[in-house]
Amino acid sequence: MKLRTHALLAAALVSAPGWSQDFSLTSTTIAQMWKQDAPGFDKATFTPATQYLGIDVTNLYRDEISLHLFGWGRADLGDASMPNGSKSSGELTYGYVSYRFKEANAEIKAGRFTVNQGVAIEQVDGASFRADLVGGFTVSAFGGRPVLYKVRDYVSNKDYDYQRDVIAGFRVGLRVPKFGEFGVSYLVDGTKPAKDLPIPSATDYTREQVGLDLRIAPVASFDLSGRTVLDVADHTETAATRANKPSKIAEHDYAATFRINGSWALTGAYTQRNYYAFFAGTNLPTLFRQDEKDKFRAFGGSVVYGGGGPVEVVADYRHTTRDAFGDSNRFGATLRWNLEKQKIQTGFSYHRVTTDDATLVDPARPAFGLSHHEARAWAMAERGRLFGSVDAIVQRYDDEKNPYLNGKPNLFETVASLGVSLSKNAKLSGDLSYATNPLFKKDVRGLLRLEYRFVSARKGAGK
Amino acid sequence: MNRKNLLLAFATALCVLVMTACSMLAPGTSWAPTHPEELGQGRPLCSSCHGDEAMKGGYKAYASFDHTDAFVKNHRYQANQDAGTCATCHSQSFCSDCHGGKVPMTPATLNANRPDRDMPHRPNYLAIHRMDGKLDPSGCFRCHGRANNEKCTACHR
Numbered sequence: 074m075k076l077r078t079h080a081l082l083a084a085a086l087v088s089a090p091g092w093s094q095d096f097s098l099t100s101t102t103i104a105q106m107w108k109q110d111a112p113g114f115d116k117a118t119f120t121p122a123t124q125y126l127g128i129d130v131t132n133l134y135r136d137e138i139s140l141h142l143f144g145w146g147r148a149d150l151g152d153a154s155m156p157n158g159s160k161s162s163g164e165l166t167y168g169y170v171s172y173r174f175k176e177a178n179a180e181i182k183a184g185r186f187t188v189n190q191g192v193a194i195e196q197v198d199g200a201s202f203r204a205d206l207v208g209g210f211t212v213s214a215f216g217g218r219p220v221l222y223k224v225r226d227y228v229s230n231k232d233y234d235y236q237r238d239v240i241a242g243f244r245v246g247l248r249v250p251k252f253g254e255f256g257v258s259y260l261v262d263g264t265k266p267a268k269d270l271p272i273p274s275a276t277d278y279t280r281e282q283v284g285l286d287l288r289i290a291p292v293a294s295f296d297l298s299g300r301t302v303l304d305v306a307d308h309t310e311t312a313a314t315r316a317n318k319p320s321k322i323a324e325h326d327y328a329a330t331f332r333i334n335g336s337w338a339l340t341g342a343y344t345q346r347n348y349y350a351f352f353a354g355t356n357l358p359t360l361f362r363q364d365e366k367d368k369f370r371a372f373g374g375s376v377v378y379g380g381g382g383p384v385e386v387v388a389d390y391r392h393t394t395r396d397a398f399g400d401s402n403r404f405g406a407t408l409r410w411n412l413e414k415q416k417i418q419t420g421f422s423y424h425r426v427t428t429d430d431a432t433l434v435d436p437a438r439p440a441f442g443l444s445h446h447e448a449r450a451w452a453m454a455e456r457g458r459l460f461g462s463v464d465a466i467v468q469r470y471d472d473e474k475n476p477y478l479n480g481k482p483n484l485f486e487t488v489a490s491l492g493v494s495l496s497k498n499a500k501l502s503g504d505l506s507y508a509t510n511p512l513f514k515k516d517v518r519g520l521l522r523l524e525y526r527f528v529s530a531r532k533g534a535g536k
Numbered sequence: 537m538n539r540k541n542l543l544l545a546f547a548t549a550l551c552v553l554v555m556t557a558c559s560m561l562a563p564g565t566s567w568a569p570t571h572p573e574e575l576g577q578g579r580p581l582c583s584s585c586h587g588d589e590a591m592k593g594g595y596k597a598y599a600s601f602d603h604t605d606a607f608v609k610n611h612r613y614q615a616n617q618d619a620g621t622c623a624t625c626h627s628q629s630f631c632s633d634c635h636g637g638k639v640p641m642t643p644a645t646l647n648a649n650r651p652d653r654d655m656p657h658r659p660n661y662l663a664i665h666r667m668d669g670k671l672d673p674s675g676c677f678r679c680h681g682r683a684n685n686e687k688c689t690a691c692h693r
Contacts, residue, residue, distance in 0.1 A: 099629070103646070123640050127629045131569070143629045147640045156690035164638045167628055173569065177561035178620055187628060187635065189619040194612075196637040196683070202554055203620070205562040211618070214553055216546050222638045222683055241546045243553070246617065251590070254617055286616060293588040293597035298613035328610045332599065335583070340606040346674045355681045360692040361673060369672050377605055381584045387605045393672060401671050407605065409652075411578040418578060418652050431670050443667045451651035464651035466659045477666050486659030490649035504648045510663040520648065 095132050100525040101125040107518040117152040137175065141186075142168045164222075167196075179204035188215045191244035191258020192284030192302050196220035199240070209248040211256075216241035219262060236263035236270065236279045237356075244284075253289040253296075260284075262354055280354030281306035282323065299327030304350035319366060323350035336380035342391075344371045367397045385409040399429025401443075416455035423448045433476070442472035460502070461491040479511040486510070492522075500524045567592060571625045578652070579603035580625075591621075608654070637683035 102124050109117040127143040146163035153160045169184030183200045190203070190213045199217015206212060219240040244258035263279035283303045290296035302323040328342040348367045355361040373391030378384075390404040405424030412418070424447045430440035451464040465487040473482045485508060492502025501523050508516040573585075586598035601607070601614065601621065615622055615631075622631070634643045634656070644655040669676060680688055 101646075103641070105641075105645075121640075125629075127627070129627065141628065143627075143632060145640055156687055162640070164636075164640075166632045166636045166638075173566065174561075175566055176564065178566045179558075179561060180620070187631065189615050189631075191616055194616070194635070200550075202550070204558075205564075206560045207562050209562075210560075212553060214550055216550060220637055220683075222686065243549075248596075254596070256617060286613070288596070288600075288613065288617060290596060290600055293583070293599040296600050298610065300613070300616065328606070328613065330606050338604060338606065342610070348674065351674055352677060352681065355677070356683075357681065357685050357688060357692060360685075360688060361677050361681050369674055371672075375606060379604060381581045385605065395670075395672055398670055409605075413576055413578065416577065420652070428671065431667075443670065453650075453652060460649075462649050462651050464648070468659065468664070475667075477664070484659050484664065488648045488651075492649060502649050506648065508660050510660040512660065512663040516660060520645070522649065 095130070095529065097129045097526070097528040099125075099127040099527075100523075102523040104521045105518065106520075107516070111513060119149065119154040120151040121147055121149050121154050123147045133170075137173050139171045139173065140169075141171065144168070174204070177205045185220060188242070190215070190242070191256055191260075191286055191300075192282045193242045193244075193258065193260045195240060195242075195260075195262070197240055209250070211246040211248065212243070214241075214243035236265035236267060236277070238263060238265050252291050253287065255288075256284075256286040258284040258286065277306065277308045278354055278356070278358070279306050280304075282353075294332040295330070297327065297329040299325070301325050302351075304353050306353060308353070319349035320347040320368075321350060322347055323353070332380075334380075336378060336382070338377040338379075339374065340377065341374040342372065345369070367395060369396075370394045373403075379409075383411050383413070385411075398431065401426060401428035405447075417453070419450075419452040421448075421450050438474070438476070441475045441477075443470070443475065444472070445470040458494040459492070460494070460500075462489070464488045477511065481509070481511045481514075484508075484510045486516075498526050564592065567620065567624055569624070575625070579608065635679070638686070639684060 102122070104120070104122050106118070106120045109115070109119065123145060124147075125143075125145045128140070129142075130140040132138075133140055142165075144163065144165040144167075147161060149155075149160040155162065165185060167184075167186050169182045169186040172181045174180065179202075181200070181202050185196065185198050186201065188195045188197050188201060193215070195215075196219070197215055197217045198220055199215060201213065201215035203213035204211070217240060219237045221237065240260075240262045242258065242260035244256050246254055246256035248254045260280060260282045262281075265279075267274040267277045267279075281304070283305050284300055285303075286298075286300035288296060288298045303321050304323045305321065323346065325343065325345040327344075328340065330338055330340045332338045346369045348362075348369070352361040371391060371393040373389065375387050375389035378386045385408070387407045388404075389406070390402070393401045393403075403424055403426045405422060407420065407422040409420045410418065426443070426445050426447065428443040430442050432440050446469045447466070449464075449466040451462065453462040454460070466485070468484040470478055470482040470484075473480065475482070486506060487508070488504055488506040490502055490504040492500055494500050501521075504518075504520040504522070506516075506518045506520075510516065581602040581604070583597075583599035583602050588597055588599060590597050607614075611622075632639075633646060639646075642655070642657050642661070644658050647653050647655050665676070685692075
């Protein structure tokens with residue numbers, strides 16, 4: 074982001090309280106510390122300090138206008154903790170002005186914001202609009218430039234933008250009272266031909282997707298939700314080199330919930346993903362290969378007991394199949410206990426994962442297992458101005474000769490946190506974590522967290 | 537279609553859409569911008585106060601927003617259809633803890649004092665992510681496929 078943009082934002086932040094009726098500021102300052110002393114790595118002490126800052130200004134001149142800003146900055150006070158060696162970084166996560174109509178849930182946004190509509194879950198520098206229309210229709214649209222991140226070009230440490238010069242999309246929905254909602258959405262991300270890039274690419278990384286989503290809930294006790302996403306980009310660069318035409322279906326993703334007596338619920342889910350279409354548009358093609366012909370399918374379900382009482386119990390099962398790998402099953406149970414009067418919450422879970430063996434191109438060890446057990450326990454409590462939590466998780470892998478485990482089939486991590494409310498608006502807390510895993514025999518980390526929240530409501534009170 | 541034409545077509549369509557939509561706005565007031573009541577600790581169940589009542593507009597029951605375990609795992613469906621409903625209680629920064637395009641630390645580290653939020657990537661996920669990746673890399677793609685992959689690129693070049 075250019076200097077003048079920073080200056081403009083800073084000016085907006087400083088003067089914001091003067092313009093508005095309601096102003097809120099949230100700030101979280103985090104100081105971390107851990108040491109690295111592992112074979113193959115340089116000895117180092119990391120002490121990054123991170124500042125999150127969020128500002129919401131509502132009733133800006135008029136009730137309908139509001140301003141929302143959120144971002145973070147990080148600086149390493151010791152050795153550089155990021156792999157690219159930089160000792161500082163930051164990001165404006167969002168910063169936009171919103172005009173929210175008093176009718177029809179209509180809203181216009183301009184600036185940097187996250188779009189979440191149909192197939193699009195994007196960060197955009199641009200503008201968006203949504204509204205409810207007569208007849209049960211809804212409409213939303215956005216357009217602008219995709220927010221890019223410094224992740225690809227290792228020489229200049231700047232993002233290689235591939236073909237992502239423009240991003241736009243829309244969704245049209247129809248709400249049928251006492252039945253559900255249906256939507257059609259469209260997204261285009263990038264228009265530049267791959268052959269015209271500074272480094273011409275044989276792969277087309279543009280995205281052009283169409284989504285169909287639905288929610289069927291004829292009664293309060295049942296709902297079926299899901300979506301199908303189609304990759305409708307031409308991919309002309311790669312089309313000529315493909316022997317078999319891959320599926321245009323990127324994803325089917327559906328889930329149903331059936332609630333019984335307010336205390337019990339049954340859920341079921343089905344997912345299918347075709348990697349060629351699903352991975353289209355990635356900026357990490359070495360990991361998410363767009364020429365991948367693989368396919369993934371999963372189904373599962375759960376039985377939930379709870380319904381607003383202090384105890385919630387969930388028993389769940391999920392079966393997955395990946396063509397290139399094989400099958401896996403995950404099953405287990407989770408218990409959550411919420412004692413609201415005593416200000417105590419706790420939870421326990423156990424899961425078992427069984428999988429087919431993974432294969433290696435190694436005649437000495439052609440296959441190894443990934444099956445394992447996982448257990449977790451946590452608790453939170455509040456007493457007067459003090460609050461604290463403990464969270465422990467353990468995994469035990471069956472195959473001790475799994476090469477990814479470095480001979481350590483047991484993984485363990487526990488985090489203890491203790492905090493104090495300094496005032497109505499400020500909290501100070503500290504975390505200490507201890508872990509043992511295949512990478513580190515002993516991994517001890519400390520964290521200090523100062524949270525501050527200021528809310529002014531000059532018009533009225535207690536909002 | 538080149539970039540200029542695409543932008544022009546989209547801008548024209550957007551203007552037509554906005555003008556058309558403004559002339560066809562549904563009657564009735566918008567949802568409250570913020571939830572009028574303070575919520576208690578733990579995951580809220582909308583139906584505990586609203587019962588089987590339908591939301592404004594009569595198309596969805598409040599019960600379908602009950603924050604059960606199933607809802608938390610599948611909240612993307614609700615968010616994709618209408619993120620405005622989420623915004624009544626959650627500021628966008630709540631979502632950005634996990635869904636920010638670039639974050640300085642894992643959600644589990646940032647929220648280590650909130651184990652009730654069941655944040656992903658524990659224990660020391662760097663040590664075991666290769667195994668989950670073998671089972672299903674599309675699970676990684678949702679967050680790291682086009683953003684949040686600065687650390688991934690250190691090895692996956």
